[in-house]
Amino acid sequence: MDARVKRTGGLIWPEEGVNSAVPYGVFTEQAVYDEEQARIFRGPTWNFIGLAAEVPNPGDYKATFVGDTPIVMTRDEKGDIHAWVNRCAHRGALVCRELRGNNAAGTYTCVYHQWSFDARGDLVGVPFRRGLGGKGGYPADFDTKQHGLRKLRVENYHGAVFATFDDAMPGFQDYLGADGAVDQHLRRVLEGRDIEVIGHARQYIPSNWKFYAENTKDPYHASLLHLFHMTFGLYRSSQVGGVKITGGWHTVLFSRSGTDSEEAISETKDSQLRTYQADSYTLADPSLLKGRKGEWGDDVTLVIMSLMPNLVIQQIQNTLAVRQIVPKGRDAFELVWTYFGYKTDDEELRNIRLKQINLIGPAGLISMEDGESSVICQQAVVRDQNDWSCIEMGGRDVKDADHLVTETTIRAFWDEYRQLMGY
Amino acid sequence: MSTAVATAPVTTTRQEVEDLIHAYVQCIDDDRLEEWPDFFADDCLYKVIPRENADLGLPVAVMFCDSKGMLRDRIVALRKANIYAPHFYRHLVSNTRILGEQAGVITAQTNYGVFQTLLDGETRVYNTGKYVDKIVRVNGALRFKEKLCIFDTYRIQTLMVTPI
Numbered sequence: 224m225d226a227r228v229k230r231t232g233g234l235i236w237p238e239e240g241v242n243s244a245v246p247y248g249v250f251t252e253q254a255v256y257d258e259e260q261a262r263i264f265r266g267p268t269w270n271f272i273g274l275a276a277e278v279p280n281p282g283d284y285k286a287t288f289v290g291d292t293p294i295v296m297t298r299d300e301k302g303d304i305h306a307w308v309n310r311c312a313h314r315g316a317l318v319c320r321e322l323r324g325n326n327a328a329g330t331y332t333c334v335y336h337q338w339s340f341d342a343r344g345d346l347v348g349v350p351f352r353r354g355l356g357g358k359g360g361y362p363a364d365f366d367t368k369q370h371g372l373r374k375l376r377v378e379n380y381h382g383a384v385f386a387t388f389d390d391a392m393p394g395f396q397d398y399l400g401a402d403g404a405v406d407q408h409l410r411r412v413l414e415g416r417d418i419e420v421i422g423h424a425r426q427y428i429p430s431n432w433k434f435y436a437e438n439t440k441d442p443y444h445a446s447l448l449h450l451f452h453m454t455f456g457l458y459r460s461s462q463v464g465g466v467k468i469t470g471g472w473h474t475v476l477f478s479r480s481g482t483d484s485e486e487a488i489s490e491t492k493d494s495q496l497r498t499y500q501a502d503s504y505t506l507a508d509p510s511l512l513k514g515r516k517g518e519w520g521d522d523v524t525l526v527i528m529s530l531m532p533n534l535v536i537q538q539i540q541n542t543l544a545v546r547q548i549v550p551k552g553r554d555a556f557e558l559v560w561t562y563f564g565y566k567t568d569d570e571e572l573r574n575i576r577l578k579q580i581n582l583i584g585p586a587g588l589i590s591m592e593d594g595e596s597s598v599i600c601q602q603a604v605v606r607d608q609n610d611w612s613c614i615e616m617g618g619r620d621v622k623d624a625d626h627l628v629t630e631t632t633i634r635a636f637w638d639e640y641r642q643l644m645g646y
Numbered sequence: 647m648s649t650a651v652a653t654a655p656v657t658t659t660r661q662e663v664e665d666l667i668h669a670y671v672q673c674i675d676d677d678r679l680e681e682w683p684d685f686f687a688d689d690c691l692y693k694v695i696p697r698e699n700a701d702l703g704l705p706v707a708v709m710f711c712d713s714k715g716m717l718r719d720r721i722v723a724l725r726k727a728n729i730y731a732p733h734f735y736r737h738l739v740s741n742t743r744i745l746g747e748q749a750g751v752i753t754a755q756t757n758y759g760v761f762q763t764l765l766d767g768e769t770r771v772y773n774t775g776k777y778v779d780k781i782v783r784v785n786g787a788l789r790f791k792e793k794l795c796i797f798d799t800y801r802i803q804t805l806m807v808t809p810i
Contacts, residue, residue, distance in 0.1 A: 322698070422699045422706020425801040450727035504726065508715030557801065562706050577705055578712070586694065586708040588720075591805035592729040598804055 236646045237611045242634035243619040248608030250431040250601065255644075256553040262643050263532050264290025264550070269378065269385040269398045271534035271547055272296050272306055274561060276382060276418040277323065282342070284331070285323040287559075288549045289386055289533075294375060295319045296384060299342035300329055304379055306386040307344035307372040311335065318372065344372035381413035383536070383545070399530070400469025404623070408467075408475045408526055411519055412538055417566035421576065424560040426585040430597035432548050432556040433640075438593050439527055439535045439546075440636055442466060442476045442627040443616050446491075446498060448596060449589045451582065453491075453498035455512055456480055457540065457589070458525050461487030465625045466632045472531045472639035474632040480524040511581055514540040515572055531636065539589075541572065542579045554601055558594075560584055657747065658788070663754050663781060664742050666788045671737035671758070674809060679724065682809060683717035687782055687789040690714055694810050696800035697775065708806060720809060730807045735772070736761040751791060752781040758795070760810060762803070773799045773810055 234248040234255065249255050264270060270289040277285050278298040285296045286309060293309040295318070311318050311333040318333045318340060330347060332339040339348035346367040354360025375386040378395040385395050392398065399406045428435065438444065445458050452458040457480060464478030483491075491499055506512070516522070518541055526538045535546040543564060549557040562584075564576050582589045614637070617629025621638050624631055640646075670685045686692065693707035711717050724730075742756040755778050762772030775797035782791045795810040 420704065422696075422704040423702075423800075424696055424706065424708050425698075426804065427801045428804055448729060451723070454727075500726075504722075506715070507718045507722075508713045510713070511716065511719065573705075577707070578710060580706055580708070581710055581716075584706075584708050585802040586806035588723050588728065591807055594805040595730050598731070 233609075235609045236641065241619075242621060242637040242641070243614045243630075244611040245614065245637055246609050246611045247604040249640075250433060250604050251553060251608060253553055256431075256550070258644060259550070260290045260292070262645070263640075265292065265388040266643060267387075267389045267392055268532050268643075269387050269392065269395050269530075270532060271383065271530065271545065272377075272386045273384050273547075274382055274418060274420060274545060274563065275304060275379050275384055276420050276563065277561065278304065280325060282325045282327050282329060283323070284319060284321075284326055284342075286319050286321065287547070289375065289388065291550055291552075293317065294386065295331070296377075296386075297326075297331075297342040304377055304384055305343050306375040306377050306384075307340075308375070310372070311338055312340075312346060312370045312372055313338045338370075340372055344374045346370045346372075381410060382416065382418045383409075383413060383534075398470055400471070400473060403469070404467035405469045405473045405475050405528055405530065408477065408528055409530075409536065412526070412536070412543060418563050419566045419568070420561060420563050421573070422562045422580075424562075424584045426558040426560075426594055427551070427555065428558060428594050428597055429555050430594075430601040431553055432550040433636075434597040434600045435548060435556060435558065435593070436529065436531070436636055437633050438596060439529045440474050440476070440632040441630060442478075442632070443630055444596070445627075447496065448498070448592050450498040450500065450504070451589045453496065454500045454504045456483065456501075457512075457582070459483055459487075459491070460627045461491055462627065464525075464627045465623065466627070466629060467623050468621060468632060468635045471642075472636045474529045474635055476525070476527045476627070476632065477523050478525045478627060479522050511578060512540075513575065514579065515575055518572075529632075529636075531639065537583070539583050540579050541575050542583050543576070544583065558585075658744065658752050658781075658783075660742060660744055662788060663744060663752065663779075666781065666790075667739055667742060667754075667756055667777065667779070670790075671739055675735050675737055677734075679721045679808070682721060683714050685790055686714055686717060686793070687784050687791045688714055690717070690790060691792045692717060692790070692795075692809075693793075694795045694797065694806070697796055697798050698800045700796045708802070709809065717809075724807050728807050730805055731764050733765070733808070734763045735808055736763070736769075739777075750782055752779075752788075754779045754781060758810070770803065771799070772803060773797050773806075775799070775810070 237244040273296050281300045283298045295309045296306050316335040318331050330339040337350045377386050446453045446460040461483040462478045463482035467475045528536045533548045544562045547559040614630045621635045692711040694709040695707045738759045745753040760773040761769050763769045778794040780792035
């Protein structure tokens with residue numbers, strides 16, 4: 224018998240247990256996409272749904288998604304955060320139709336038949352419950368307690384809010400991984416901080432969400448795709464840095480600007496890369512790159528944390544952002560950027576963050592190219608679903624590395640993905 | 647009306663402001679981007695702001711240039727550094743109004759729409775919004791001292807590299 228695992232839609236994984244070769248069908252097949260929604264986004268995972276600072280006051284709410292399921296994050300009158308599926312328990316209509324706001328009355332009323340729910344998702348009002356003039360009304364045994372909204376479990380982790388459909392999930396910190404490497408980097412930018420949201424941006428990218436997941440776990444491409452990274456030394460594969468993997472598929476890439484060895488620079492020059500023009504490419508106004516060093520008490524200048532299945536959280540120079548991945552079908556996803564700073568920012572630091580956003584976002588001089596790379600992959604994998612990609616930089620295994628010339632973090636993603644999906 | 651509020655006399659005509667805006671968008675659409683910074687005064691501010699942020703009073707802009715040098719850097723990056731799908735823009739502008747003129751600074755608001763055509767030949771509505779401009783006279787010619795592009799299409803299709 225063929226040891227390779229043949230499953231949904233005839234898709235064949237090249238070899239059982241292999242993470243360095245991924246069949247293109249995972250990016251194109253509707254059946255795979257539908258199974259991901261069940262097994263991953265609504266399965267045993269914690270999904271990022273927003274920053275607590277987006278709903279700072281009682282009555283605040285924000286509409287978002289877990290996978291492609293619409294949900295609402297709310298803050299109740301006591302200050303606790305909740306999440307529920309944005310689908311009326313009566314006839315399935317959206318209960319909340321705004322992106323965000325404050326609901327001073329504390330109830331969320333479906334416009335269709337005015338069923339109303341509280342911030343926790345419990346049904347608190349049904350019009351014409353006893354009928355009108357003795358006619359109609361709900362049956363005598365109708366119990367409002369049985370008709371609440373579908374609730375998700377929620378954890379507020381140092382101001383980042385995660386939700387799960389899986390009632391049996393261990394807590395978020397366990398999910399992050401026991402050895403704490405990703406956790407440590409996450410707490411570095413969140414813990415004990417008074418977070419202030421400074422703006423949003425959204426991109427709709429015609430690509431499967433996993434091409435972007437790969438991209439944000441890929442320290443190899445950043446020197447080769449992004450001229451700004453390479454030429455200005457914001458990030459180079461030759462810098463002191465590394466990758467850490469915890470909880471199976473959560474990863475962190477980090478680097479320190481200005482640590483390239485002479486030897487590595489010399490090798491870089493010899494390879495004549497498009498992206499390395501340090502001697503010829505200059506800025507008319509270099510204020511773009513003027514940052515504040517040591518903001519976090521160390522010399523780490525870039526950290527990309529990828530918390531599966533749907534969050535990227537970054538510190539690049541002095542920019543801070545969460546990027547929420549919202550799949551929109553097998554060949555599209557929305558990327559929702561929420562930029563933040565700290566309430567303690569002085570004016571100069573705040574202006575540095577705002578100016579550096581020129582580098583990072585939908586129009587980011589660096590990050591726009593990640594959108595493009597995802598698109599050109601999707602355009603090319605339209606056929607030959609059982610051909611596969613080659614993910615062998617730095618070996619074929621999954622382990623931490625004290626350098627950036629590796630794809631081990633991408634292999635970690637596929638390792639966990641295979642297990643959750645049963646490949 | 648007896649309750650009219652006194653305002654500074656408007657000495658610049660809408661025709662002049664429209665000529666500036668038309669020349670600006672045609673410069674972009676005709677891919678003469680190296681000339682694009684010349685539409686600005688030396689001391690200038692250019693921001694492309696999602697309406698979502700403008701409505702919430704949040705400061706993040708997806709493009710934010712506070713000098714002519716930064717405008718030039720955007721174009722050099724587009725020509726030499728950035729990776730993106732080749733495309734054309736076609737701006738349509740309308741409803742220009744002069745909102746006021748004070749101390750030589752004209753404030754004007756204009757609706758705009760940008761169609762984008764990729765090499766697959768399909769034209770899509772890429773970005774719509776409004777320009778809120780502060781315009782000054784530099785050596786007799788009108789120039790943007792400040793240009794805010796506040797866009798309704800806050801879910802950007804793939805990426806934004808060409809200025810609006």
